[in-house]
Amino acid sequence: MNYQSIIQHLQSCGYSVSAAELLTLDTIEVDVTIGGYNVELIHIKVKELTSMPAFYLKDPQQFPKLAHTLPFNDYNLASICVNVTDSVSVNYEVPTLAFEDSLKKHIELLTKCLTDPVENKKELLREFLASWYSLNNTKFNDVLCLVDSPEFCKLKVYATEGKYGLKSSVLVHPENYDLATKEPFFKIQVAQRKKSPDLGCILPLPDLSSIPWNVSDLPVWFLEHIELLDSDTKHHFLTTFAQIRKNIFWIIFNIDTPSGKSWFGLKFQHKKNKVNKTLPLRLESFAEWNIEACSIKLFDKSSLIPRGGAFTDLQKKKVLLVGCGSVGGYIADQLASCGLGGLTLVDSDTISIENTYRHYLSIDYLNWEKTTGLQVKIATKYPWINIKPVKGCLLNLREVSILNSFDLVIIAIGSPTKERIFHDYCIKNNVETAVINAWTEGYGVGGHVALDIPEQKGCLRCAYVDNKNLCRGLVSNLNFLKPNQDLTKNLSGCGNAFLPYSNLSAIQTASIATDLALKFLKGKVKDSSKVSWKGSDQDALNENLELTDRYYAFSKSLLITPLLNPECDICNE
Ligand SMILES: [Zn+2]
Incomplete structure (x- = not known):
């Protein structure tokens, strides 16, 4: 330079x-x-x-x-x-x-x-928080706060246990925290803490009279702000908290700022181990205490869900996902990552060695039911989702009252026959819930989803009209590989045939299914619709397979288009 x-x-x-x-x-x-x-x-x-x-x-x-x-x-x-x-x-x-x-x-x-x-x-x-954090020269571990209200209450504060993972953060919850009503994620977090908790409390501040420059300013700052508390809070604080003798205290403050509620904390630790004293409330008493400013991260869905680009309004939605194979497993994870609140998983299969390279679950889950494996994995990853695993199959779900209790049914079983039988049932029995069918084709040529909204023109059968004779067909007219070709591979004899497609194909298909599901659940897609993704034909041609006219003409990958086929006998009734 x-x-x-x-x-x-x-x-x-x-x-x-x-x-x-x-x-x-x-x-x-x-x-x-x-x-x-x-x-x-x-x-x-x-x-x-x-x-x-x-x-x-x-x-x-x-x-x-x-x-x-x-x-x-x-x-x-x-x-x-x-x-x-x-x-x-x-x-x-x-x-x-x-x-x-x-x-x-x-x-x-x-x-x-x-x-x-x-x-x-x-x-x-x-930007008060930034200056508060800068009070500590050493990096302070996050304090994860599981509180629902900014008002005064006593807290249980669990120290860090280990260097990594959520256990490396201090965990805080109200003294009367009702674990029974919480999602599995929180039960796991609290159960993991072995040490007995410290005592803390929440203090809502009506105003800030000053901002500390240095740690040495904290005692004066603290006493000044205790005086600012509203009279109720101050009364509760002085009568139920400030009388208690402890070696460590945590005070967690919150205040309204132009950019929302800010949370920050102080940790008081007596300089002598095992000496229990009441919280210092006179300037002279501070000499006996070490004070640290700490950063508080509220573990709160109204901030964390949108911060991750997900949607809090999906918390109220319930989806029934049938099929937890490679496509279904990713759909489950993706729906959870969008902020979905309720997910019921249906499958009868277990994780086997063959799933190693083509399933969301790792081989650690060998012999687990795919549904329970997904429940455990996803519930430890996304805090605010309730997942219910059900051992079963699509055709057992032909129950109007069950189906109508969901906002959406997603089917990812890759079985055109069972899917059509199920669709017939829904039509005959006036099932009111919308259904998405998702399937992947082999050799990376593409994948498809069809969203069938009852009472709207366009249904699963629209995707099965035979283009040649305009009658009901046995294979989907959305497909990119021509019918009546042997598409499966077989490495080890009968009963082991499989459709060759990669994990990436499964993820692509899951992504278009989740995207369509999301737009439907958020009310952005109101008509029966279809989406396809189109991949390369190279691997299929290498296997001497033929592709459909639709494949060669198709240029609308990932775009949502109407499902209605004018020749569909059901939609034309
Ligand atoms: Zn139709």
Whole structure:
């Protein structure tokens, strides 16, 4: 990096810039006047420009606490958060311009914070959590908080157990947490904690009167904010919590900020092991205690589900998934990842060695029912889903009352005969629940899903109209491989034939099925519809297999199109 030319360029832009040193670091220093303050900005020299050149604020304590700055105490500097670091594309080929641009942005930001105290306070509150976390120099383990309400209550706080996984976080739940009403995920988490819990409580703060700069500011900050509590909370806190003698206390605060409710915490630990005292409520008593600021992550579905791009409104939906093979297994996982609340899995098969490379479940689940294996795996992965495994098959499900209790039925069994028999039953008995049939073809040529919504034109039989004679056909007209060819492979004699397709094909088919299911459940698809994905014909041609006209004409992979076939006898009744 040619800092000589950068300094010259910035000088030519009118800045007062010079090369300088800070402790052992080479820097450049910019002096500017902002809102009546003399501000020194420090850039620590770098060898290569891989992100926007950073400028630090020197002597930050001489200013009021500024939004978007974080103290960097060892150097008496504060970092200035101009952008999310990696979101800006930097002109590293012309460093002079990158520095000019960056310096301008830093000065603009500081100008806003120094000249508009109202906006500065609002921003400080909005980013309060970041400054709270910066109070600890060491990385503090997350505190996972299973609470439903921000109001005062006593808490059980379980220490970390181990370095990895959820056990490496502190776990918190209300003293009267009713595990019986919780999803399996939470029962597992709480059951895993072996050590006896510490005591904590929740304190909702009506306001923030100050923001601590350093850990040493925490005692004053704490006492100040106890005074701010509303009278009910303060009364409960003082009479039911502050009287108790313990070696460790956890206080978990929450406050409304412009970007939602913020949660953060303090851990009080008496300096002497095994000495139990009441929580320090006078400044003199703090000498006996170590205090740590900690980050609180609320384990809360209303924030975690949308944060992962899933949908809280699917929590109320119930899906019946029939077939837990390669396609069905992925559909189950994908539906759960979308935020689905209720999933019933039906299959009669167990995991076998042959499933090793083509199933969502690993071979650890050998001999497990596919349904229970999926239940266990998915319930430990997605916290807010209830999965019910049922040993059975599609044709046993011909019960109107059962079918009508679901929002959607998805069939992934790859059996055109059973699927048509089941469809006949639904038509004759006026089943009200929509059905998706999903199947994959061999040799990577593609996969298909058909969504049949009762009372809407378009049904499974539309996908079975024989294109030649326009009568009911035995194979789907959506297929890409011509019928009456031997499509299965057989490595070890009768009873072991299988349709050759890869795990990737199964995932593709599951993805179009889940996507259509999701859009239907969210009310975005209101008509009976179909979707196909089309892959390469190379492997099929190598096996001397023939492909259909639809394959060659098809250009609508992944797109949702109407299922209705005008020649369908059912839809034309
Ligand atoms: Zn039809």
